[in-house]
Amino acid sequence: MTTIAEGISPAPQTTTPATAHEKQVATKSMTIALGGGVALEWYDWTVYGMMASFLSPLFFPSTDPTTSLLAALAVYGAGFFARPVGAAILGPIADRISHKRVMMISVTAMALCSLLIAVLPGYKELGVAAAVILLLVRLIQGLATGAEAGVANAIAIELAPPREEGRYLGLISGTFIQLGVFASSMVAFFVSASVSAETMHEWAWRLPFAVGGALGLLIIYLRSKLPETLIKHVMHRDELSRTRETTGDVWKTLWSVRLSLLAVILVVGAVQIANYAWNAGLPNLANGVFKENSTWVYGITTLMGVIWIVTAPFVGAFADKVRPSRAFTLLRLLLVACFFLTLAYSEKSISTFFFVMVFGGAIVGFNMALYNFIATTLMPRAVRTTGIAVGYALGVSLFGGTSPYLLVWLQHAQMAWMFPVYGSLIAVLSVVVYHVAKKRGHVYIGD
Template identity: 80%
Template sequence: MTVGLGGGVALEAYDWNIYGVMAAFLSPHFFPSGDPITSLLAALAVFGAGFLARPLGAALLGPVADRISHKRVMMISVTAMALSSLLISILPTYDDIGVTAAVALLLIRIVQGLSLGAESGVANAIAIELAPPGKEGRYLGLIGGTFIQLGAIGASMVAFLVSASVAPEVMREWAWRIPIAFGGVLGLFIIYLRTAMPETLVNRAMHRQDELSRIQETTSGIWKTLWSVRLSLLAVILVIGSVQIANYAWIAGLPNMANTVFKENSTWVFGILTLMGLTWMVTAPYVGAFADKMRPSRAFTLLRLLLIPCFFLTLIYSEKSISTLFIVMVFGGAIVGFNMGLYNFIATTLMPRAVRTTGVALGYALGVSLFGGTSPYLMVWLQREHMTWIFPVYGSLIALLSVVVYRIAKNRGRVYIGN
């Protein structure tokens, strides 16, 4: 059961992130330009555009999950993600079909964004229902931390293995398709595992008197209840959005800048990215257990404030130096990883049961779309414009704001689990 739930989360993290990892290699094939940085920025813009579809996916599928079936929405999401990756892996390039190639790539990424829009909310809602009492942080750390990082690590590790196995010109020409195709094929196995997952939408909650606990009979009831806890929704957006600025800076912004701007050895870059991801994956359950013991609100506040100086570490990677990249990615990335191990749990605690899937999914989608999806593009663009100092200032301000809004929500009784 845990493998089916977590495996699907890992697969979707892999399929979503592998595009970002391989952006420097696919960009000249779909967005050819005399300037490689311009091509990369175009590829990263498509990466960001996929995020814009996630709130729509959350709005469409979240209420279905809260009212009818967690499992059905979960199956729709993982199937669409896997099939989309298979399509990208065989998609003709600009040389074959012209600008149609770029348009097709954009449309496929939008489909992936729609499907992933509800996944985070469904997965977290199921996980919190299955978690042992008093160990919610540890279990959410496992599902929303370790398995997500397993997918992210898988993306960088497969990229590393392929890059190390072929000549650089082969990697640039066609071998970049292999890591993308791998996610699609693996998806077929995960779909099979998820068919055995239980339905966790509890029918006996239908007639509860408490509006924030019972299952809503209509979609309008979902939105009415969600509006009543709008402060919680804002907190979810910021709790998720601020850490996703750092997440996508570390897993997509820095590696692509290293590969394209500073011309680092791509095998080394992918190796460092894999090592960082392994650290995130191993520490996630322990971060959750730490939150269970310390109290989630205190753990979140401490780790989120530590993220502020972490953002400024990006400033030291200003020229070609694989050792500097290692320091920023692994040591700075450790703080990012601690926050990644906790944010799903904190976001889930902010939503009452009646709208947990919709609220977390919509908050997640908006947070990632507004902040995370734009992070790699912003980092690379600011580096080109010689304004790199803006990025850590921006990330720090959003991190601080997430703590302030979360504390206000908590003080107003808008934390529903582990308070």
Template identity: 80%
Template sequence: MNIIAQPSAVPVQLDKQTANKRMTAGLGGGVALEWYDWNVYGVMAAFLSPHFFPSDDPTTSLLAGLAVYGAGFCARPLGAVLLGPVADRISHKRVMLISVTAMAVCSLLISLLPTYKDLGVTAAIALLIMRLIQGFATGAEAGVANAIAIELAPPGKEGRYLGLIGGTFIQLGSLGSSLVAFLVSASVAPEAMREWAWRIPFAVGGVLGLLIIYLRTTVPETLINRAMHRQDESSRIQESTGGVWKTLWSVRLSLLAVILVIGSVQIANYAWNTGLPNMANTVFKEDSTYVYGIMTLMVLIWMSTAPFVGAFADKVRPSRAFALLRLLLIPCFFLTLLYSEKGIVTFFFVTVFGGAIVGFNMALYNFIATTLMPRAVRTTGVALGYALGVSLFGGTSPYLLVWLQREHIAWMFPVYGSLIALLSVLVYQIAKKRGCLYIGE
């Protein structure tokens, strides 16, 4: 007789109408910290890279630093594969705590890491290892956070609640990384920023992690016990890891849609959050204080509009809102061509006005991805789709943007981004017509 694996944590029946604010703070705070720790490397890459990848050409150093940035994404699918089934079968909460702890510890270590001058190539290897660990740990984070959020969301307001968790809190993390970078840059001399002050934002992320770990202990276990005994294979908790993968294979069209829904918007996200500011700081030698100030304004717009975008999706239907906003990314990508030479006004226009469209899409993609996965494999499916989408498309985006600009073929970047955006809408519509939406419509 088969014995169904029991969750190690005591499940809690949740009242979705009165979701505890402290639970939301713990869930959203962890999401914010993940994005802070992940983005702060990209924000600081222009200052960090010369210390670990010295070169006479600053662009070459930056490209090496961005390559490590991209390498961290490669570990995300492995984290999703190994930790996703653990979350779906045993405990959402434990996987969340593993993720946030690893992110915080690695950020703290990066803030203390000796440079190439001290350790030679070993310093670069150590930096790479820290990023790989962070990538592995966050591999299941998106899936777990979305699975918990959809359980906590009030009925009929899933889009608004996911907009809060997957939009506002994500942007709170991005805002934190930009704001801390801005404050540090404005507080020290340019020489100090280049020499040692770039370490401060990493240290801040490590210290904040202690608070978030505590808040996450207050989030309930949402692996509901009654789901274990459902006859529906797509809803009940699976007996084994093999059962998770079997069920996920049966919804492989949904997985492909998740990869493209997430991957497409991450091309834009990392182009605006990492590629453009690093190109401004390194290639065009803009004043970094202005650059970080503009980035902070952009993220404030993203953060403040996210719940309204989610509410809009609840009102007009998620599928319609997704198609409309995703197609608006196509002209948005071509705005990057305007920033082809030094000019802080042009940078402001592309970043803030183009970035607003990117932000609208960022507010919605987590909700759309979650609707595509059945409950039994929601964490694994969203986590794996997220990891593959971000690794294949998002992690390479800043490198491509800077490299294509250097090679004088910058036009290829918006063409590439537009094609993936269009493909994501087409595959999503096919999945919808084949009944692959599992939450609302």
């Protein structure tokens, strides 16, 4: 197993090691602050997807409901395309200067933008400007959160006890992610169940965004209490080459491990196609096209989220036991078959929706619990934040952000079969490229 990228030299250690008790206390507080920010990011991204069918006629009015929904989902996807830019700008800052500053920028932008969406007037009040402002808000969120995944995963892998990396990353990038997803569907469920359908369409869809903004203020407070130098007091491993001197050095090092970067993009991208299909595409298809009962739709989506939360740590522990590469390969190949379950939901049927969301969604959840860990193992310490941030942002923007739009559009165009074929091909490609990278020594942790 390769442990360091070629040409990287070790940096001197100048800090006094922390005691076991100090590490334990610091690890707990950092886990809550890190995981809370990750959960908030996923809450805000998911809640927009869930509310797209309600905000679409208010911001993108049309005589065809599907046309309005596709416009709202296009804005949903556009936010993802800003993330690689944010990752490219903020990733090197996190690797070279301060993880804390980048995390504070990210969570603050998410909170403020969610609050703005909650009060933003629609087309009747502002005309086309309403849609433009909504697009700009999503782009700002994308820019600010571009490095969030990279920072959180880079720190989490160093907080993880040796030989328990999968379990710990399952907690941070599995359980906390799913808590965010679960919270978004739970809030949507309670709001929908508490008001009439007319009220939901008129204004109640704004409430989940207001909740996201309020939760963001809490996470801002928690992260403000973290030490400026996040890792040095608590990390369980002493990897060489902790930083690069300049931003140019960061990019040169990242280029030297470009095969790893490609693997990260595909590892992230394939599972995000499924994630956003199940959390945004299918619920919006149910609400906006098939006109299912929205309370039932959100209730079923919430149940799926519970399954994800409960199973995430066990999936990580399973990976620790059988080796991450084997667990990844097995679960990713199961995902290939899972994609074809989307073909079953081709007309209004809440029972079919339940089957696809719960049973297919369980397989998606298993993959969601593991992908961040696998992506993190592919990057050397010196550029881990930048590499994960850029790879994650490209994978999510190219594949995840477009997934709900493609699912709904292909269904509308009578070409639904193309979606599972597309998802399956990317999933298989992610396995192939990962194993090529592994064979060439580009797995740095845990295997």
